[in-house]
Amino acid sequence: xxxxxxxxxxxxxxxxxxxxxxxxxxxxxxxxxxxxxxxxxxxxxxxxxxxxxxxxxxxxxxxxxxxxxxxxxxxxxxxxxxxxxxxxxxxxxxxxxxxxxxxxxxxxxxxxxxxxxxxxxxxxxxxxxxxxxxxxxxxxxxxxxxxxxxxxxxxxxxxxxxxxxxxxxxxxxxxxxxxxxxxxxxxxxxxxxxxxxxxxxxxxxxxxxxxxxxxxxxxxxxxxxxxxxxxxxxxxxxxxxxxxxxxxxxxxxxxx
Numbered sequence: 467x468x469x470x471x472x473x474x475x476x477x478x479x480x481x482x483x484x485x486x487x488x489x490x491x492x493x494x495x496x497x498x499x500x501x502x503x504x505x506x507x508x509x510x511x512x513x514x515x516x517x518x519x520x521x522x523x524x525x526x527x528x529x530x531x532x533x534x535x536x537x538x539x540x541x542x543x544x545x546x547x548x549x550x551x552x553x554x555x556x557x558x559x560x561x562x563x564x565x566x567x568x569x570x571x572x573x574x575x576x577x578x579x580x581x582x583x584x585x586x587x588x589x590x591x592x593x594x595x596x597x598x599x600x601x602x603x604x605x606x607x608x609x610x611x612x613x614x615x616x617x618x619x620x621x622x623x624x625x626x627x628x629x630x631x632x633x634x635x636x637x638x639x640x641x642x643x644x645x646x647x648x649x650x651x652x653x654x655x656x657x658x659x660x661x662x663x664x665x666x667x668x669x670x671x672x673x674x675x676x677x678x679x680x681x682x683x684x685x686x687x688x689x690x691x692x693x694x695x696x697x698x699x700x701x702x703x704x705x706x707x708x709x710x711x712x713x714x715x716x717x718x719x720x721x722x
Contacts, residue, residue: 468609475607475627479600483593483634490585496578497586504556504590504641511552512598515545539671546663549591553641554656556587557648580649581642581698588641592634599630625676632683636666639690646697662686
């Protein structure tokens with residue numbers, strides 16, 4: 467049973483995102499580099515925020531429960547703000563990279579657009595975030611033990627997997643929105659990314675009331691997905707035409 471839980475949670479948490487990587491990233495070496503660099507930037511932000519939180523905890527009274535809870539909330543908020551700061555630094559780095567690619571190209575065009583960079587960079591942030599969220603849980607899922615044997619929720623691993631999946635997708639959409647805000651100097655778009663990131667991270671304090679964190683997170687994910695789709699040049703008409711085209715291709719032809 468533990469092996470089934472492990473593979474089930476792994477496929478839920480990382481299956482959709484790895485499918486996107488396989489289809490849209492791994493075939494292009496430049497996108498792979500951007501993905502790995504984005505994961506590295508997120509990792510550095512986590513390292514710095516963890517260091518600050520560790521120092522704050524060691525310098526405080528461990529027996530003061532309200533203080534420790536306040537430090538935990540502070541650590542989450544500081545981590546979110548630091549992640550978005552590193553997202554901005556990564557945008558600046560990629561912007562310089564585009565200028566260098568344009569200068570070196572023969573036709574004066576960049577081999578990758580800023581929208582594609584934003585998508586791949588956000589996916590890199592999300593995959594690394596998901597990996598650190600689930601790696602210890604997946605190790606525990608292998609056993610030994612039975613989930614909920616002491617009266618705790620039996621949905622812990624399952625809800626954690628669904629939460630990891632939504633965070634990976636949110637980072638992808640946040641990357642598109644954030645980069646677009648930087649390109650067009652629409653600072654309210656960047657502020658919306660930071661605010662929604664804070665909301666999603668703060669909602670996890672409702673756990674073990676998992677409905678309080680999963681439902682708002684998924685609603686925000688659908689809203690961010692629609693927003694990112696529009697900013698990337700998509701519209702409802704194009705989406706409907708694409709869906710109708712796929713249906714016509716799969717429908718049987720007369721006389722076949």
